Amino acid sequence: MTGTKILLTGASGKLGRETLDILLSSGKPAHEIIATTRNVSNLADYAAKGVIVRQADFNAPETLSEAFAGADRIAIISTDAIDPGSDRVKQHAAAAEAAKLAGASHLIYTSLPDPEGSRISFAPDHLGSEKAVIGSGLSYTILRNSWYQENLLMSLPQAFAQGVWATSAGNGRQSFIAHEDCARALAAALLSNSTENAIYTLNDGESHTVEEIAAMASAIVGKPLEVSHISEDALRAGLTDAGLPPFVVDLSVSADENVRTGGFDIINDDFETLTGQKPQTLRSFFEANRAAF
Numbered sequence: 001m002t003g004t005k006i007l008l009t010g011a012s013g014k015l016g017r018e019t020l021d022i023l024l025s026s027g028k029p030a031h032e033i034i035a036t037t038r039n040v041s042n043l044a045d046y047a048a049k050g051v052i053v054r055q056a057d058f059n060a061p062e063t064l065s066e067a068f069a070g071a072d073r074i075a076i077i078s079t080d081a082i083d084p085g086s087d088r089v090k091q092h093a094a095a096a097e098a099a100k101l102a103g104a105s106h107l108i109y110t111s112l113p114d115p116e117g118s119r120i121s122f123a124p125d126h127l128g129s130e131k132a133v134i135g136s137g138l139s140y141t142i143l144r145n146s147w148y149q150e151n152l153l154m155s156l157p158q159a160f161a162q163g164v165w166a167t168s169a170g171n172g173r174q175s176f177i178a179h180e181d182c183a184r185a186l187a188a189a190l191l192s193n194s195t196e197n198a199i200y201t202l203n204d205g206e207s208h209t210v211e212e213i214a215a216m217a218s219a220i221v222g223k224p225l226e227v228s229h230i231s232e233d234a235l236r237a238g239l240t241d242a243g244l245p246p247f248v249v250d251l252s253v254s255a256d257e258n259v260r261t262g263g264f265d266i267i268n269d270d271f272e273t274l275t276g277q278k279p280q281t282l283r284s285f286f287e288a289n290r291a292a293f
């Protein structure tokens, strides 16, 4: 929609930058896009393109009214503050409140699938944040992003190096979503003029067991990859012995638990409904990233 200003928080992160690129290539004038970040120098390249860059830190709510001024639709990218001591609900609630006070008409928030039932360690953060967004009284679009396909770039290279993928996910099935598709969805929600309340659970339209993922990856990458089913306790012990911080161990163990219990086995066409495009498949992800494995 031309003429109205849209705003994206956390714009210097990976999702933020990809979304800005899609917004700019959509024809939305740069001077109608407000990008906020904790450190404006990180977005100097977008300021040079005419994007309005402002400082906003959810831990400093006093910065937010000035940062959000004049924005019609505001997208809150959930922060990465999952370490102990951080309070994401407080952060996102401050942003939602500031959006309301700034006179925005519509709020968008990036969440995770089924925050009520999810076993993911930080699901309560998203549940509380969704409630804050809904409680703001603004109309809202909630984008429940599935596990990024790109998360496999962190775990699978090590598994390929050892030839073994140790998992406690059992025979659970999991869908994913490409990071770029999350950006497409965010851009679509920002560019829409709908003020209907909506919740989209975004996924790549198919779900796989660990065995199926390993077989697909192995065939495409051209290296062997066996699956070793281990207990949750054994997974926890292995990750702890590898020196990972306890909250990362909790996250990894809970991710497998969520797969095992069916929490990631969600397939729908929400992505296509929102964007009008087909999501990128897991197969195309492996084909595009063969060299990384």
Ligand SMILES: NC(=O)c1ccc[n+]([C@@H]2O[C@H](COP(=O)([O-])OP(=O)(O)OC[C@H]3O[C@@H](n4cnc5c(N)ncnc54)[C@H](OP(=O)(O)O)[C@@H]3O)[C@@H](O)[C@H]2O)c1
Pocket (backbone or CB within 6 Å): 009, 010, 011, 012, 013, 014, 015, 016, 036, 037, 038, 039, 056, 057, 058, 059, 077, 078, 079, 080, 081, 091, 110, 145, 146, 147, 148, 151
């Ligand atoms: N679905 C999944 O599998 C998955 C995986 C990883 C992460 N996520 C979630 O998706 C979000 C975006 O992913 P990403 O790949 O773009 O992650 P990323 O590059 O690590 O970005 C982290 C984001 O957090 C923002 N942030 C951190 N502290 C903040 C604060 N105090 N106030 C305002 N913003 C703050 C950053 O904004 P600035 O640096 O610009 O201030 C940035 O947008 C993550 O933050 C996380 O909540 C989902």
